[in-house]
Amino acid sequence: MRFRFTTLLLSLVTLLQAQENPTTTELVMSMSQRSLVMPGYLPELKALIARQAYEFWKEGNVEPYVSHLNVYQALYEANKFLGYDSVRDMAYNQVGMHSNTVTSVVFGDDPNFYYSSSTDGKVLKWDLTSPRGIPETVYESEKIIQSIEMSNDGKVLMAIFYQEGLALVPIERNQQEDIQVLEDPTPIQTATFIPGERKYLSVTKSGELLMKGFDAKSEQVGKTALKINQLKVDEQDGTIYAGTEQGVLEAWEKPYEVKESPIEDIMENWRQQSYFGYKLGSFSINCLDISPNGNTLAIGRDRGDIVLWDIPAKRLIRIISGHQSTVTDIQFNPKGNLLLTTSRDGTARIWDLTDSRKLPIILDDHDDWVFTGSFNPNGTQVITGGGDEYIRTWPVDPAYLAFRICAMINRRLTQEEWNEFIGKDITYQASCNE
Known part of the structure; x- marks a missing residue:
């Protein structure tokens, strides 16, 4: 992941302080960033966090001018590592x-x-x-x-x-x-x-x-x-x-x-x-x-x-x-x-x-x-x-990237993973239907 991704995301979080109801937006931004910084050798966890950020973004009261960019980037990076061809050193869309x-x-x-x-x-x-x-x-x-x-x-x-x-x-x-x-x-x-x-x-x-x-x-x-x-x-x-x-x-x-x-x-x-x-x-x-x-x-x-x-x-x-x-x-x-x-x-x-x-x-x-x-x-x-x-x-459309994650992963976030990366005070959801 390139350095400017993280720099951009950190600067955008600052902008959200002026929002009247920033709670859901901050959650989406934080989760998107967590997914982006998650190492590539944990591709399923990286992808599930990105997918859950997408779910909150799609359903919540999210500030529209910033978060869509971060949700897309998190979903894309997750898909890139899920479909990575290590033999030919190629990402799924390459x-x-x-x-x-x-x-x-x-x-x-x-x-x-x-x-x-x-x-x-x-x-x-x-x-x-x-x-x-x-x-x-x-x-x-x-x-x-x-x-x-x-x-x-x-x-x-x-x-x-x-x-x-x-x-x-x-x-x-x-x-x-x-x-x-x-x-x-x-x-x-x-x-x-x-x-x-x-x-x-x-x-x-x-x-x-x-x-x-x-x-x-x-x-x-x-x-x-x-x-x-x-x-x-x-x-x-x-x-x-x-x-x-x-x-x-x-x-x-x-x-x-x-x-x-x-x-x-x-x-x-x-x-x-x-x-x-x-x-x-x-x-x-x-x-x-x-x-x-x-x-x-x-x-x-x-x-x-x-x-x-x-x-x-x-x-x-x-x-x-x-x-x-x-x-x-x-x-x-x-x-x-x-x-x-x-x-x-x-x-x-x-x-x-x-x-x-x-x-x-x-x-x-x-x-x-x-x-x-x-x-x-x-x-x-x-x-x-x-x-x-x-x-x-x-x-x-980021919906395609979100769908592809569920099509490729046969598990959900565990309760322990949810508590660590999403939050103990947030009601557990299953990102992908079994």
Whole structure:
């Protein structure tokens, strides 16, 4: 267990002193912390204490803005040790690995399968229902794969190479007659699919925005003097958004016009015209995502924060701070109420957008920078990958982690254990039904 877990929990206990009725909350916090500091060689006791903390949290009058984070972490750590594979030195949610840094994870049209890319030049297909299964190699190159993206219909995968071109790869073998692997060797900054069309958008090294069909015929739809890190196309109106290294959010609205955008002439306000830019500061914009309802643009920056932008009103909603280093990836869940971010600080975080006071769930088990993360199509799981070369899966709802404990342990806390770790004055309960 990492030191910052305990530090965070101790600091949060102090905050609870101001609560009007802190008794149940303090109990949940104390039990969560007891479980976290319990050594891994006592996995059943560690798990049963975490499970009981969850029961009190679920049923009691618990302060909502702090305790959910600690309950999740205690349940996760307990599950990690219950399912630990000592032979392969792997936690239960630790999927197999690439031979180098994992750069992207994406889902296709089948929610049971996802795809990962790596700087090792491979794209692998994983079965979510068989986490320890052998993945299928769907594409392999000698080039470094910077990222991958899936087309809207889930049939074509785009592999974007670092400082080189890209490849369009049909993900099912029976598609080979329809679409062959297409490699576009034009050096690019980044690229993305055009929603609903067999076209993609790329940015050349010299700043031209090119819209291309799968036959590689292209038309120029914009031009920039800035370094673009990521593109995102709005499915509703076709607006192209670009996050830049200079901290400027650029956009091209339909009908597109070729228009220069030098850094010294960035417009300070959004205008109703084909091109507009908004200076968000000097921190690089690394990643973008648009909410399912099309109203919010989420922007991840080098500063370690997230900017939420109101698309219809063209104004700032709020800035979310929490990461200690660069935000590397960002994604809304299918309902749009949660936001997943990954960072070079070694964590992924799940933010509840319905309440700004609620602390995020911190997924803190990678041993290096976390470069990528994705919700599964129904929003119940998160997949992450990073510099430690591993892929990890995380349930979003702590109820799954609590259920798994009871499914794996065939005993309850004894009365003596209850007295020591819960309290003699608290009525004994059985966490798991026999």
